[in-house]
Amino acid sequence: MSLQFVLLGMLAEPASGYDLKQRLEKSLRHLWAADLAQIYPLLSRMEHKQLLISHMEASDRGPPRRLYRRTTSGQQALIDWLHAGPDLGHERLSWLAQVFFLPSVGHAERLDFFRQLRSGFQQHLHELQGIDHAWGEEDPNYPDQLAEQAFYPRLTQRLVMMKYQTIIDWCGECLQRMETRKKSTAK
Amino acid sequence: MSLQFVLLGMLAEPASGYDLKQRLEKSLRHLWAADLAQIYPLLSRMEHKQLLISHMEASDRGPPRRLYRRTTSGQQALIDWLHAGPDLGHERLSWLAQVFFLPSVGHAERLDFFRQLRSGFQQHLHELQGIDHAWGEEDPNYPDQLAEQAFYPRLTQRLVMMKYQTIIDWCGECLQRMETRKKSTAK
């Protein structure tokens, strides 16, 4: 149900489904993924519920675009969602479930598993650090004197980076503990 | 698709759907949630695919139980899943998306939002710390000399705790930054 609110949130400016997809890719990629095949029907259902209204507009390059904007009731729905407080829920991380059952494979494969995991998250982290650094170069007010519309996205970005770092640290810790265990059984 | 592998992983010992649900609640609750209404049909589909076989057995208390056990091909499917390496994928955290759009509500509501978030995760963390502590009391080998079947679950538990702590720290940081900003605009 949350994609609905994400779209409402991004519709501060009128936009087409295609636009929204691109904004998702740019600013929320590590936060909320969505495919066009999910976005288009959802936008049309939201218009039905009168959270949005649309009109067609010619494009300067390409076929005509359907531009959506929020209605007042759409704006209200967004505010209600935020007023309702944090929407917690179960996380499901396949790779963490895999760790749970890792004793089913050999020792070398287990070490490999953690090394792959760590390098995957290191790559993600570097990418995000690059974006963050670029933001800092662009804007002398970065980060604490940013306008609010840029400040809160930056906070989310920061948490994602912190979580990746936590996972990387944990992988290192796991590898170390596993090696220590290996040595002590060898004795 | 991962619930399938979680069930395969938990079927080291034969078990009924009801058993599996209870094991999930006990050991993986913060890691993988699943409802009986999802488990029962999935088990039956897995038997169709010959990953499992079942037989009915009388229960000492209650109606008869359908006990499942892994087939060799089920065992192999589990191992293949682990050999394939970490199964990463997009996380979708509604509450983090909410932070992104927090400028749509007033300052007081934003502070409230972070306080609610922090106290929610503090509660989760305390719960997990309690479990961890109880494990330590029970077993003198805890944590590093544990048997493997207990050691890896413990590693997953530890990551979840570390992540909760990261979120709690971040909430504190956000609250501080927000207050600093508020002061500097008041000047």
Add this chain to the structure above:
DNA sequence: ACACGCATGTAATCGGTTACATGATTGA
């Protein structure tokens, strides 16, 4: 002529949630 980016959609399927239906056994 062809590839690429722009642009909108539908259909099939899968994974997960909520609600409903049924019934046995045990202990207060």
Add this chain to the structure above:
DNA sequence: TCAATCATGTAACCGATTACATGCGTGT
């Protein structure tokens, strides 16, 4: 007798993914 726990399932629905279908406009 009544509630709680044990135990298995179905049906309806929602959210997300994958694959498919269509067609405009621009630059090579």
